[in-house]
Amino acid sequence: MNEIGQDPTGANEAASDGRDIPWLQEQETSPVWDVWHVTYRDVVILDEDNERIEAYNLSTHDLHVQENYDTLKAKILQAAGLP
Amino acid sequence: MRARFLTLVAALGTLVLSACDDDEVVGPDPTGACCQMGAVCYVWTQAECNTFGGVYQGDDTECDPNPCPTTGACCDSAGDCTIVFESDCTDGGGTFKGESTICDPNPCLVPDFSAPDMNSTSARFGESVSPRDYLQKVSAWYFGHAT
Numbered sequence: 323m324n325e326i327g328q329d330p331t332g333a334n335e336a337a338s339d340g341r342d343i344p345w346l347q348e349q350e351t352s353p354v355w356d357v358w359h360v361t362y363r364d365v366v367i368l369d370e371d372n373e374r375i376e377a378y379n380l381s382t383h384d385l386h387v388q389e390n391y392d393t394l395k396a397k398i399l400q401a402a403g404l405p
Numbered sequence: 406m407r408a409r410f411l412t413l414v415a416a417l418g419t420l421v422l423s424a425c426d427d428d429e430v431v432g433p434d435p436t437g438a439c440c441q442m443g444a445v446c447y448v449w450t451q452a453e454c455n456t457f458g459g460v461y462q463g464d465d466t467e468c469d470p471n472p473c474p475t476t477g478a479c480c481d482s483a484g485d486c487t488i489v490f491e492s493d494c495t496d497g498g499g500t501f502k503g504e505s506t507i508c509d510p511n512p513c514l515v516p517d518f519s520a521p522d523m524n525s526t527s528a529r530f531g532e533s534v535s536p537r538d539y540l541q542k543v544s545a546w547y548f549g550h551a552t
Contacts, residue, residue: 323520324551334552338524344525344534345551346520356520359482360548366515368544372536374484374511380547402543 325350325355365394367401375401383385438462440473443490478506480513 323346324334338345348354363380365398378397381389399405422542439447439454439461446468447459454461462472479494479501486508487499494501502512519533536544 323546323548324523325548330548330552334523335525336491337549337551338526340526340533341524342526342528343524344522344529345524346534349520351522352518352520354516354520357484357516357518358548359485362548362550364548366546366548368515368536368539368546369542370515370541372540374513374515376510380549398543398545401467 323354327352338371351384367397435464437464438468438472439464439532444471445473446471446473446474475504476501477504477510478512482516484511484513484515486511 324337326348329347334345334347339393351383354360358366360377364377365380367378369375376397378394380390383393385391385394410447412462414442430491434450434452436448436450437454439449439457439459441447441457441459447454448468449457449461451458451461460473460510466472474492476488476490477494478499479491480498481487481499485517487494489499490507491501491504500513506512515536517535517537519535521536522529524530536546
């Protein structure tokens with residue numbers, strides 16, 4: 323989800339280049355950053371009921387660090403009830 | 406002798422009457438469960454309960470099982486969770502998740518939104534995407550900048 327105002331021409335295309343999952347653009351009519359109280363580079367994990375499990379911030383947990391990558395992966399798998 | 410006997414009977418009658426009057430005045434007040442600070446329960450008289458700011462549950466009520474309300478998770482419209490009493494939650498427009506429920510993990514449904522998918526190689530390109538599209542599934546939402 324790209325924050326409002328962070329979408330100069332070509333930016334969204336560049337951000338999603340090489341990936342096939344949705345890359346969303348926040349809308350003025352639906353300011354989810356404020357409503358969800360997220361901060362820059364949060365990954366918010368939701369369960370099957372759309373209830374928030376937790377937010378994992380990638381500024382404080384750089385995914386280039388293998389331990390952080392594994393931790394986030396484990397959190398998502400755990401939320402899905404997978405080993 | 407007869408006069409002294411009658412005097413004695415009258416005196417005893419007065420004593421009996423006095424005793425009966427005293428019983429009515431100083432008899433123990435009924436007690437009942439008194440909820441202090443929400444969930445803490447004491448068996449007190451109503452007067453004692455009121456003195457200490459409690460909520461009297463009625464004569465002859467008991468503390469076992471505890472009749473006092475307990476706190477629980479309350480979800481506001483933004484999906485934030487606080488631990489409060491049910492009445493405080495609903496009075497504030499929140500949704501009470503039940504007594505003794507907790508906020509960690511957060512039991513609140515996140516507010517919905519919809520936003521267009523900008524990724525031309527995504528299967529949902531051009532569509533409005535919402536978290537509600539992923540009910541029954543675990544999902545993860547990244548909040549970043551394209552710049």
